[in-house]
Amino acid sequence: MKKTITNSQGLTAKQQKAVFMLTEGYKLIDVAKALEITRETVSHWIKKPEFIAEFDRILNEFAVSSMLNLSGASEDAARVIRELVNDENIKPETRLKAAIATFDVLKNAELVRIQAEIDQLHQIIKDKSNND
Numbered sequence: 001m002k003k004t005i006t007n008s009q010g011l012t013a014k015q016q017k018a019v020f021m022l023t024e025g026y027k028l029i030d031v032a033k034a035l036e037i038t039r040e041t042v043s044h045w046i047k048k049p050e051f052i053a054e055f056d057r058i059l060n061e062f063a064v065s066s067m068l069n070l071s072g073a074s075e076d077a078a079r080v081i082r083e084l085v086n087d088e089n090i091k092p093e094t095r096l097k098a099a100i101a102t103f104d105v106l107k108n109a110e111l112v113r114i115q116a117e118i119d120q121l122h123q124i125i126k127d128k129s130n131n132d
Contacts (some may be wrong), residue, residue, distance in 0.1 A: 009057075010050040018042055019051065023058045023121055028128045046128050059121055066114045070107060077103035 011019065014035050021031045028046075032039040045051050077099060084095030 009054045011054055015045055015051060016054070018045060019054045019058060022046070022124060022128075023055060023062070025120065025124065027124075043128060046125060052125075055121075055125065059118060063114060063118065066110065066117075070110045073106040073110065074103065077106065 009016075014037065017035060018031050021034065022028075026034070028042050029039050032042045035042075046055075080102065081096065081099040084090060084099050087095060
């Protein structure tokens with residue numbers, strides 16, 4: 001009898017690969033083909049609590065990573081503000097407005113992108129659950 005090895009989340013290697021593929025936006029049928037299993041098997045997996053927990057963990061990891069990137073952009077904007085505020089060749093009002101506008105654009109763009117990605121991933125799981 002073949003022994004199945006699972007990770008600390010209780011998922012097999014194929015289930016773990018399926019989680020990653022789904023978080024990357026692959027369709028259920030494409031995951032099944034890549035893993036050489038049936039679509040029904042993947043459909044069954046995505047309903048398992050440990051599969052859902054791992055999917056959510058990866059999404060949370062993505063969100064944290066994105067927030068760290070946003071934090072880095074914020075630090076860059078703050079550095080630019082400091083440099084511009086100290087540059088006596090440019091009017092202070094102009095320098096500050098430019099830096100703040102840049103910061104706002106970066107922040108809003110990143111937040112919109114993060115939310116859209118999370119919404120898309122949740123919709124994929126919802127659609128796949130409803131197709132069964």
